[in-house]
Amino acid sequence: INMRVKLRLLRFGRGIRHSQRRSLDYVHISKPQARLLSEKWDSRKIAEFSVENPLKVLFCGRNFPFALEYTKAALKSRGVENVVCTSCDADMVAAEIKTSHVVVPLMMRLAEEHVLAGKDLRCILQYGVGLEGVDIEAATRNKVHVSNIPSYMSGNAEATAEHALHLLLCGLRRPALAQKVFEDGRLGEPLTRQILGKRVMILGFGSVGQEIFKRIVGFSPSEIIALKNSQLLPDELEELRGYLGGSSTLTVKTGEQDIEDLLCDVDIVIISSTLTESTRGVVNRSFCTALKPGAVVVNIARGQIVENEAMCEALNSGQVGFFASDVGCTLNGARNPHFSVSEPFPPSDPLALHPNTLFTPHNGGIADVSYHNMGEIVADTAIRISNNEPPAISVNGPF
Template sequence: MPPKKKRGLPPGALHHVERKHFKVLFCGEEFPAGAEETRKALEKHDAVGNCEFRFVACAREQVATEIVDADVAVPLMTKIDETLLAKAPILKLVLQFGVGLEGVDEEACTKRGILLARIPSEKTGNADSTAEMAVFLLLAGLRRVNQLAKSLTDRRLGEPITVQLKGKTVTIVGWGHIGKEVARRLRAFGCKLQAVRKSEWPKEEWDFLLYDEGVRPLDELKWIKNSDAVVLCCNQTKENMGMINDDFIGHMKPGAVLVNIARGGLFNREHVLRALDDGRLGYLASDVAWQEPVDPTDPLVAHERAYFTPHVGGVTDMSYQTMGAIVAKACASLQADPWMGETCVVGISPELRYMVNEIMIVNANLPAFPGVTGPCVDFEQCRKRCRC
């Protein structure tokens, strides 16, 4: 006779008693190195009880079948919506291998008591790797890599003439960890830097020793008029979808370089293509696209003044090894303790957002379990109180 569930336990809390496998599902075949690093890291953890870790990486078309008995889902580029979650009765955690959660229905996760989390970029090497990619793309745009390749093919020496980075004004859109790392690197090139974000930061948080112009609100597009290049580092939200449009480009310096290491949904594709065709936009260098994987024959991708890479900004040895270890550690913690171990978020208020155990819980308004009220910040006390 199976053990009786105790009152107040979250779904699947008795998995270490009732089940022989704790399943970690990578939803899709994109970013294969992430799955491999996680699998290797998970092998270093021992599951509690008679349970074993089961690691599965499947094609996107198979996710609906594989998620049925999954404990943890890593979405990658797969859309996680209400329909898919309805097929996952024991799912406890949706953890992105990185930062972007725009494809996950947070409300649906919260409604079902499923934790939704991401891995912040600043301590994993992801921010550093993505910032390095931004510099690479900026140099690719200024140095016109397409034309350089053509000159090599045509056996022409000493052409074309390109643009030097030193002394150029660069505006960074998005002032998070990645934006700051981009600024630190561009400072070494002798660039004049300024940054804009959705809302202004307190002045005490500005680092005037490092950044020339400070941080401006994003609606003050006048600050990009003097920029030789604009680098997009911001999150994609419902509000900024398609923000790189005629209006945005119209505020840019004619012939400027645009770099996108954020998300492809920021593009209004038709407007960007038109701006490249008529010369208002000098060059586009992007690691992301409006649809991924993008069609390489798309007129914008194939444009002579555009250069695209396959969403590899954060795909480096250091960042992937670190993030794989973090995902494995979170899974091991969850399997060992039905109350999430150190990732317990019982009773957190809707306004509270904080990082625990190297991952950041974003749906902090999960309903409190019986007998627990108020923010839970003392993890040891939390575990003691939550035991039934």
């Protein structure tokens, strides 16, 4: 069968406008670029915030609880008293947003009705990168800024890359199986696999993909093939090649690619791409069939990029040796009406029950350094807005 698999990848952090450099000194993170918006708020947005009349930051839903905790801690450490942070169940967001000034959606879907209900709403701020659940057009029409935290600013890219390596090593070294052998009192098994000498493909070579590359080269794969939709600058590519050692090589493919010939010799695939219409369902039957038999596939991007039924078939046949994922999407694509993606992924799903899979609860970026830094950035944004200033980063401003 002549299979042609085409993949178009968009980089992480797309839509962020960069025109000036600004130094943000969060722990050890390199200095980012961010557009500093100078416009003032519409007169109807102007308000004085005080202890008696505080700015309200609403965290949507009860998942990702440490986002609220770290933001509260950041505000407390600065002695800020005119900003309060609260959270509510997903089904209460429509009511609570009416009195909120900043909303942190997390995994919540924020539609036009939410934007219209937020009469005092000034900013929708994601605690991370993903904005696919936010109706940005509705927010723009109502002069509500939409902001996020690019992964290079917070340590989230590094945390997610570490988690990708954790999932990969679990797929290669099989710790759960080794634990069972230990409990059975046996020695010298199971036989595991190394990264050494393997051919690795990274689908999505933005901030997260590049951090994965920097870490995996230490395991001496023979070749790393990275797919990215836009060209790297010469100095960026030169910097990345500086991480190579021994006989490892890096090949960066940009734009739309026919990747069938690349997949046939790939031992490891790590998915770190943005979810777009061109990446949705790209890991399908054709993709799996084109892989080298027994390949390990890791997904730390979005569940909808992988077709679950196709992955189950590939695992059953041995075409895919192991699948590890920090994200999920139900087989029928059903959506919780409150959430922007089909998560939490049900543990009863056939893919989750397969013996050669491992799922983690979307906690790849949930780490001490990254969450501390993101809490500081959310606190910064809340303080700016309480002073009637726009957020430092806006994907839909200025107005």
